Amino acid sequence: MNTTTQSPLQQISESLSFAGRQLRFQHASSCCQCDMTFSIYLPPQAEESGARLPVLYWLSGLTCTDENFVQKSGFQRYAAQHGVIVVAPDTSPRGEGVPDDPDGSWDIGLGAGFYVNATQEPWRTHYHMYDYVSAELPEIIAEHFPVDTARQGIFGHSMGGHGALVIGLRNPDCFRSISAFAPIVNPANCPWGQKALGYYLGEAGRAWNDYDALALLEEHQPQCMIKIDQGGADSFLEAQLHPERLVQLCQNKRYPLEYHLYPGYDHSYFFIASFIGSHFQFHLEQLNQSA
Ligand SMILES: N[C@@H](CCC(=O)N[C@@H](CSC=O)C(=O)NCC(=O)O)C(=O)O
Numbered sequence: 001m002n003t004t005t006q007s008p009l010q011q012i013s014e015s016l017s018f019a020g021r022q023l024r025f026q027h028a029s030s031c032c033q034c035d036m037t038f039s040i041y042l043p044p045q046a047e048e049s050g051a052r053l054p055v056l057y058w059l060s061g062l063t064c065t066d067e068n069f070v071q072k073s074g075f076q077r078y079a080a081q082h083g084v085i086v087v088a089p090d091t092s093p094r095g096e097g098v099p100d101d102p103d104g105s106w107d108i109g110l111g112a113g114f115y116v117n118a119t120q121e122p123w124r125t126h127y128h129m130y131d132y133v134s135a136e137l138p139e140i141i142a143e144h145f146p147v148d149t150a151r152q153g154i155f156g157h158s159m160g161g162h163g164a165l166v167i168g169l170r171n172p173d174c175f176r177s178i179s180a181f182a183p184i185v186n187p188a189n190c191p192w193g194q195k196a197l198g199y200y201l202g203e204a205g206r207a208w209n210d211y212d213a214l215a216l217l218e219e220h221q222p223q224c225m226i227k228i229d230q231g232g233a234d235s236f237l238e239a240q241l242h243p244e245r246l247v248q249l250c251q252n253k254r255y256p257l258e259y260h261l262y263p264g265y266d267h268s269y270f271f272i273a274s275f276i277g278s279h280f281q282f283h284l285e286q287l288n289q290s291a
Helices: 067-072 076-082 129-144 159-170 191-201 213-219 237-241 243-253 269-290
Strands: 010-017 020-029 034-042 053-059 085-089 147-157 177-181 226-231 257-262
Touching: 020 076, 020 129, 034 067, 034 129, 053 129, 053 159, 053 269, 067 085, 067 269, 076 085, 076 269, 085 129, 129 147, 129 159, 147 159, 147 269, 159 177, 159 213, 159 226, 177 269, 191 237, 213 243, 226 237, 226 243, 226 269, 243 257, 257 269
Parallel strands: 053 085, 053 147, 147 177, 177 226, 226 257
Antiparallel strands: 010 020, 020 034, 034 085
16 A cells, blocks of 8 residues: 555544455545545455555445445455455545535435536536546555556445446446446436436436436447346335346347346345355456456
8 A cells, every 4th residue: 555644545544354454545536626535445465565456446325425335245255355455435525515405315415426427506516426436536546555457347236336337337448347236227217316317417318328327238338247136125126226127128239237136135235245245256257357
C-alpha cells in the first residue's frame, strides 16, 4: 500500500480479517466535489513483494454505505482464500452541502445515488457516482494498492446490481467480469428507477437508456458472461427487479448469462452471504481467462 503523509487518502479504520486487512479511507473526490469514503480489503497475498492481485468492486444498494457489505456478507473468507482485493465505495456523495430528498424518502438522495451522473438541479454538482465508480476510484486504487488492472471485475446488489451491470457493460476494457445479486435490471421501467432517473436526469428519453441494463443489452453485445443470483422470496422481485426481462432478452440474443433463482431467499444480506463464494469463483474464472 502506498499512502505516505502526502497521500490524498486518509485512513479511518483497520481491522484484521482472515489474515488480511479490512481498511476504510476518506478522500477528496474531484468528480463528486465532496469527501468520499470507501472500504478496501487487502488479502494476505497483498503483502507479498511484487504482488499484483485481481480486484473486485462491490456496489451496494439503497440505504447502504460502504460498510453494509463489509460487515454482513462474509466476503473476506473468499477474498483471502483466492487472493482478491475488494473495494466497496459509498452509495452516494455525502457531507455538508450535498442535497438529500427534502421529503426524506430513502430511495433518492443520500444513500441512493443510483450510479448515474446527475444533470438536474439540485443533484448535478455532487451526484456523479457513474464517473466516480467507473473512472476516479479505479485510478486512485491503482495508484495506491497492488492491483492487477487487467483483472478488474464489478458486482453489486439491488441498486448496486443495476450499477454493476451498467458500469460493467459500458466499460468492458476496465471491468472484465460482471455479476449481481437481485439487481434492478430495467430502471427505466420500474418505480424505484423511474423516480431516481426522473430526479437525476429529467424526463424519460435517451439519457435514461444509458443507465438501463436492459436498454444497453438491446443495443450492444456484452463482452463477457454475466452472472445473476435472485432470491425467490424477495419482496422487491415483482415490482422493482424484473430479472425475467433480462433473462428473456439474453435468451433471444443468445448472450451468455448464468442465472440462478433460489427459492425461499429474500432480498437481504443473508441471501448474499449464502452465495457470495460462488461469485468469487465466477469472477476469477472470467478474469483469469481474459488476462
Ligand atoms: N428502507 C428499507 C429497505 C431498504 C433495503 O432493503 N435496502 C437494501 C437494498 S434495496 C435496493 O437497492 C439493503 O441492502 N439494505 C441494507 C442492509 O444492510 O440490508 C429499510 O430500511 O428497511
